[in-house]
Amino acid sequence: MTNRLLTLHLRSRGAFTFLVGVGVIALLAWAAGTWLASRPYFDGPAARVPVVALAPLLAALLLGPTLAGADEDLEHSTPLPWRAWRAGHLLVAAVVTAVALILAGLRAPDTYGAHALVRNALGCIGLVAGGAVLLGARLAWLPAFVYVCAVYAAAPRQTSVVVAAWAWPVQPSTITPSWLTAATIFAVGAAGYVHGGSRASAGRRARSTGGP
Amino acid sequence: MRRALRVELRRGTAPLAAAAMFGAGVWMLAVHPDDWGGRWAGLANYLRVSLLILCALMIAAGAWQSGRERRRDIDELIASTPRPGWQPVVVAWLAVTLAGAVGLLGAFAGAAVLVARVATYTGGGWWWTLTVGVLALAAAAAVGVLVGRLVPLRVAAPIAGLATYLGLAIVIYWDGNPAAWLSPVYGGWAVYSLVPDRVTALQAAWLVALTVLLLAAAARQRRAALLAGGLAVTAAVPIITGPGTYRLPADPAAVELVCTSSGPQVCLSRINAFLIDDVTEVVQPILARLDGIPGAPRRAADQAAQPAGQSLESDDGTVWLSLDYQSTALGGLVSRKSLRADFRQVTRARCEDPSGTRRIDQRVYRTDTLATDWMLDEAATPDNVPLARLRSLPEPAQRTWFAAYLDAAHRCDTSALIRLGEQL
Structure with missing residues (x-):
């Protein structure tokens, strides 16, 4: 029974698209990282900052649409432990993303490689999960997209603890505050999503409250 | 059509696009004020540098706006209305473009007030740099509209934005390749560099033709698309075959x-x-x-x-x-x-060998530091005995020592430099 439910769940959430997408992103990240690290005019593996910032973001964006089904209200009315399902869904997705990205960054993992990719995957997935809670799965991508783009575009030249904390997507993986921030974002986003699930879409909300 | 535009501007993606562009503009301006402070050309150039992000945002906004009909499941309903099919496309594009441009120019107007207070040079064709930047926003919104029409994915908007971002970033590394001029993003060169007028005019024509081409493709207007495509190619060819972005001449008046x-x-x-x-x-x-x-x-x-x-x-x-x-x-x-x-x-001791590498003795380096500290009148730390000794000499002797140092340093006379350091 659970097996069948699991298959149905994965199918209804578009898990296959997500898996293929993450695979493609990991491949692209590996190719781009190798290319950047081998350019003589860049500084070796440390030139992989764009990959480290953008690959986890792309993977997390793909996760967004899987965070809600076609009809959240209908799903909530079924007698299933949805919190456990949501927790499992998010954790498995996070592990899959992290493993795929680790494989892409195995070369020199501590200078903008696997470690930083994992940290950013955690942070981005946390942002997307939080986005799903606040804005619904449709717009879940927005906070992560805006935040990471803004930080990447305008990473400040100086480094301090405060900067390391808010500019976590572009920090080297040896900076502790960046890990703390990313982990906190993941914990808060995941907790919010596991507790409340994705916000139902506007049309459904209006109907259920008797609005127009 | 004007009423439809008004509605889109108030209720569509437009307000969000305006807010996002304003926020992104303020953010970009705030992070690197040293790139634009006090200089009109710097401000206009910086807008073009920021396009790397702003184009991505405009594409995301355009894709979100034009994907709305499908997300709301009303695309067939709209298609059944007796209006020309290109009108909703153009209205959607115009709303996002206007809102995005107003949001961004709002942010830059704030910076312009700061620049206007102090700027000492107004020339350099910065006005045209800015205009082409706005045309680029329009073209980006058109890319977004086309993507939103063609791709049924919910995450089409952010992915199109990121893909653009990556594409434009790669183009920046094509330093020197004339095809890099096809991208509206500037590579952050010096504010007094002069981009040839010819290039600016061709870029404007290319971006306008590209916008029309993309909108015509989104509205499935084959004839208009072919015409605009022809124009785009006509504008692109002289850009690609012209000189590259490498070593721009300085503006003599600047x-x-x-x-x-x-x-x-x-x-x-x-x-x-x-x-x-x-x-x-x-x-x-x-x-x-x-x-x-x-x-x-x-x-x-x-x-x-x-x-x-x-x-x-x-x-x-x-x-x-x-x-x-x-x-x-x-x-x-x-x-x-x-x-x-x-x-x-x-x-600086002129001790480079012909290949430009500089091998220098530690003692020479110490004398160099001493001379620099003396020249800049740096405060002496208590353990900096040589500097204190140099300062305790009578003024003419200090100046003679420094002249001897300069002479030796410019000739890279290592033994003289070491002697000068050790005599203190």
């Missing part, structure tokens, strides 16, 4: 020198001249200290005005100051320290 009239001469290029009081305050005391010492510079000048191809260390009696990133948002000096550090070129 780098014309403006000099102080009293005290040791300090000259800044016109575009940086708003900094002259702050720079003079730092530089004149050092020049006054060096006055009359044989081999020492007699004046300081803006590196922007340095003749092309000349080395920093040519002995022409001038210290070249690097001021490209020395302006704050309000038009003040960013760092007195790095301005003083520019004087290191005076005391």
